[in-house]
Amino acid sequence: MKYIDTHIDLASACEHWNTCNRIALDSEFMRVDTFYPKLALIQINDGSETYLVDPVRINRAHRGEPREEVWGPLIEVLSNQNVVKVLHSPSEDFDAFYSNLGVVPSPIIDTQWAAAMASIDGIMGYQKLVKQLLDIDLEKGATRSDWLQRPLTDEQIHYAADDVEHLLEITKRLETQLVTQGRWTWLLEDCERMVEDWLIGQEQGYGIERIKKAWMLKPKQLFTLEKLLAWRERRCRTVNKPRGHILNDSLLVDLAMRLPTSTKQLSSIKGIRQPTVRKDGEQIVDIIQRCKESESSQWPERLPRPFNQVAGEWFKDMRDLVQKKAKELDVPPEMVARKKSLEGMLRKAYPNGPIEIPRSLQGWREEVIATPLVEKLKALVN
Known part of the structure; x- marks a missing residue:
């Protein structure tokens, strides 16, 4: 394991990471009483070595300097389209990287979503997934510790390193299974959309x-x-x-x-x-x-009221169709279609159309669930 707490060592490591096809990525941050998460540690694994990057010490040494000058090499890695970043349930990491470095990692693979898509026991945490696929027990003791304290404890360093040391091996196994199932392209499509949707959400704000x-x-x-x-x-x-x-x-x-x-x-x-x-x-x-x-x-127009009884029955029929398809695929229902997508589709369709396929149900979901939903709604509208 390599601990990086200087700008020079970070730049050198980034030169190497830019040559990798994939790197495992994670972050530790604190967000107890702040709007923005305070980035405390960045973990990266390149398949043979684990690196812990210390933003606290690097920022202290370069206080007042432009962010791009200090963190530019890492920002380049995180945005390098030739380097796939492998994370587990990355939405909070997106917050941390975007707030502190002004970048969202891309392209990505989300191992939590990949495991669910591969029909491995629903939406599960990282420790459980490592146990399931690699039969390795990981410690959880440092999860809620103070990541901004320095020096970090041995327990914290060990925990942080564990968070990325198994991600690339897990991804290999999940890729093999998803290719066999014909779902690997589904995963790549969803991971690309995760980044797009997150950025759209940032632009729209808290609406x-x-x-x-x-x-x-x-x-x-x-x-x-x-x-x-x-x-x-x-x-x-x-x-x-x-x-x-x-x-x-x-x-x-x-x-x-x-x-x-x-x-x-x-x-x-x-x-x-x-x-x-x-x-x-x-x-x-x-x-x-x-x-x-x-x-x-x-003044804006009033927002739509909750569904009435008839529309509620339509919605139940749509949910039942999603549940049935999810059972056939052996994946969580929210992977097939989220509640918000169904509600948006129904609001336009009820009572007399038009029936439109929302962006969230396009791509691989169009054939799998959106088309059956359209047929169901057509029967109800008519």
Whole structure:
């Protein structure tokens, strides 16, 4: 194992990684009370050697220098289209790399998704997958430890190295099985889409569609909620605090419904933190007041209500079809079609069409499940 804590050693290692067909990749980070994850360690395995890259020490030594100058060689590796990055359940790693280095690893292979696609006992964690495929028991003790402390303990170093030492061998075995099943191209397609969808999500931000009770709001209230959401996102990024530390989703809905016009009214709302009222109360009230004075032409349309009984029965028929196909393929139902995809498809189709195949059900899923769903909906519409 090689421990890298200087910019020079990192650049040298990156020259080598850029010549690899695949590297195993993982990260350790802390995100206890911050909006952005604090990158604490980067693990890489090239098939013969494991490397632990120490961002804490490297950043300390180069404080104030442009990120691209310090981390440019690694950014090049992570974006090198000739080097496949193998990760296990990478969404949180995407957050860590993007927030700290400004890059999302690509192209990737997700071994968690690969194992599920290969019909290996559903969606499973890394330790369980290593045990299942390699019969190796991994320790879990350092999972919740303080990864920003220095020096790292021997237990932390051993745990971190384990996280990448088996990924490439696991991938070889999964690739063999998926090629035999005719699903290897399915996996590559899904992994490419994972990166695309993650980036689209970043661009769209924390939208109103993520708020569970937003459908209950009238247009003016919905307009207010949109403005409060945008303000909270900016505020969280500025102070580097989690969304719930400022205002949680349910409080935002409450504010949009009640439209308080003074900090006194604001402070009386159950659940709101008084430090938030003191620091941000005037801004919140000002946003609400401007929304109350806005023209109706600025207001959005109301969001769709939950499905009625008939549409709910249609949705159940769609879910049953997905369950049946998942059973035939021996994969988790969410791998065939996610609930959100079915809901979006049904919202357009009910009650009289049009019936469209959403982007999430295109590709290999079009033949496997989207076409049968279209036929099912056509029968219901007619």
